[in-house]
Amino acid sequence: xxxxxxxxxxxxxxxxxxxxxxxxxxxxxxxxxxxxxxxxxxxxxxxxxxxxxxxxxxxxxxxxxxxxxxxxxxxxxxxxxxxxxxxxxxxxxxxxxxxxxxxxxxxxxxxxxxxxxxxxxxxxxxxxxx
Numbered sequence: 001x002x003x004x005x006x007x008x009x010x011x012x013x014x015x016x017x018x019x020x021x022x023x024x025x026x027x028x029x030x031x032x033x034x035x036x037x038x039x040x041x042x043x044x045x046x047x048x049x050x051x052x053x054x055x056x057x058x059x060x061x062x063x064x065x066x067x068x069x070x071x072x073x074x075x076x077x078x079x080x081x082x083x084x085x086x087x088x089x090x091x092x093x094x095x096x097x098x099x100x101x102x103x104x105x106x107x108x109x110x111x112x113x114x115x116x117x118x119x120x121x122x123x124x125x126x127x128x129x130x
Contacts (some may be wrong), residue, residue: 013071021075025058048116056109062101076101 004069033051040047062076066083087094 011072014074018073022059029055029058044120048113048120052109052112052116055112060101060105060108061103076104076128080105 031052032045036047037050057077060076061069062074062079064074064079064082065071066086080097083093083101085096089098
């Protein structure tokens with residue numbers, strides 16, 4: 001138990017920054033969602049794809065690391081962009097980037113799209129019965 005508290009104390013600053021990043025991202029996502037409600041009505045499938053991609057880019061959790069010196073929790077897109085320039089010098093990092101970042105973002109995209117599709121179907125079924 002003492003080791004757990006030590007780890008939390010070591011990562012305290014990065015966890016606070018990560019928490020406020022997710023709070024700000026949630027507020028911006030809610031504002032975008034409410035402002036684009038007209039676009040949702042005109043082309044719902046395009047809206048779902050764009051919104052699910054934005055959710056996957058912003059909210060996919062991961063670690064920001066260089067695989068040697070440091071590792072801090074953060075969004076997957078930041079870790080992906082941090083390692084992208086190193087891929088040209090070390091081509092084996094491309095596989096690491098695909099596994100650690102792109103697969104996770106694809107999974108979050110798929111889950112977000114499925115949830116948005118389910119919510120739209122539920123909303124349209126509710127409108128038909130009313």
